[in-house]
Amino acid sequence: xxxxxxxxxxxxxxxxxxxxxxxxxxxxxxxxxxxxxxxxxxxxxxxxxxxxxxxxxxxxxxxxxxxxxxxxxxxxxxxxxxxxxxxxxxxxxxxxxxxxxxxxxxxxxxxxxxxxxxxxxxxxxxxxxxxxxxxxxxxxxxxx
Numbered sequence: 001x002x003x004x005x006x007x008x009x010x011x012x013x014x015x016x017x018x019x020x021x022x023x024x025x026x027x028x029x030x031x032x033x034x035x036x037x038x039x040x041x042x043x044x045x046x047x048x049x050x051x052x053x054x055x056x057x058x059x060x061x062x063x064x065x066x067x068x069x070x071x072x073x074x075x076x077x078x079x080x081x082x083x084x085x086x087x088x089x090x091x092x093x094x095x096x097x098x099x100x101x102x103x104x105x106x107x108x109x110x111x112x113x114x115x116x117x118x119x120x121x122x123x124x125x126x127x128x129x130x131x132x133x134x135x136x137x138x139x140x141x142x143x144x
Contacts, residue, residue, distance in 0.1 A: 004077075015075060018027065023043060023096065024065035027064060029075035030061055030063065031063075031065050031066045033066045034056055034066070034140050035068050035069075035131060035134050035139045035140065035141045036052065036053055036069045036142055036143075036144070037049075037069070037070045037127070037143065038070070038072075038075030039075040040074055041077040043086075046075070046077070048144055049069065049078075050069075050090070053067060054093065057098070058095055062096040066103055067097075067098045068098075068099045068104070068139070069098060069100050069101065069140050071102055071103065071106075071127065072102075072103035072106045073103070073127075074129030076106045076110065078090065079100055079117050079118055079120055080112070080118070081116060082116070091117055094118075100120075100128060101121070101130055102123045103126045103128075104123050104124065104126065106127065107123065122144075130131065
C-alpha cells in the first residue's frame with residue numbers, strides 16, 4: 001500500500017495545469033481590458049486589490065493589459081497623497097499604465113479636493129457609472 005501511495009505522490013508532482021488563454025489571446029493590439037474597484041478604506045482590502053492588479057500584470061505582461069481601478073465610497077482613501085505607503089504602490093502601478101479613477105460624487109460628499117489626490121488620478125462624475133460603462137464596452141470586472 002505504501003508503495004502505491006509513493007508512486008501516486010511522485011506522479012502527482014509531475015501533473016501541473018497551466019492556464020489556457022481564451023481566444024483571441026491577449027496582445028498589444030488586443031489587450032485584456034480589466035476593471036477593479038476599491039470601495040473600502042480597510043488597508044488589507046486596498047492592499048489586496050493592488051496586489052491582485054499587480055499579479056494580473058505579471059501574468060499577462062503590462063503590454064497585454066489595459067487596466068482601470070475605480071475608487072469610490074470609503075475606497076477613495078487609496079488615492080489620497082496623505083496615504084504615503086499606498087500612494088507609492090499606486091504610483092508604481094501607474095508607471096505600468098494602470099489608470100486610477102476617483103469618484104467625483106464621493107469626493108464632493110467627503111469634501112476631498114483634487115489637490116489631495118495622487119497626481120494623474122482621473123476624476124469622473126460617478127464611479128459606479130464609470131464601472132457600468134466600461135463593463136458595457138466589454139471590460140472584465142474583477143472583484144478580488
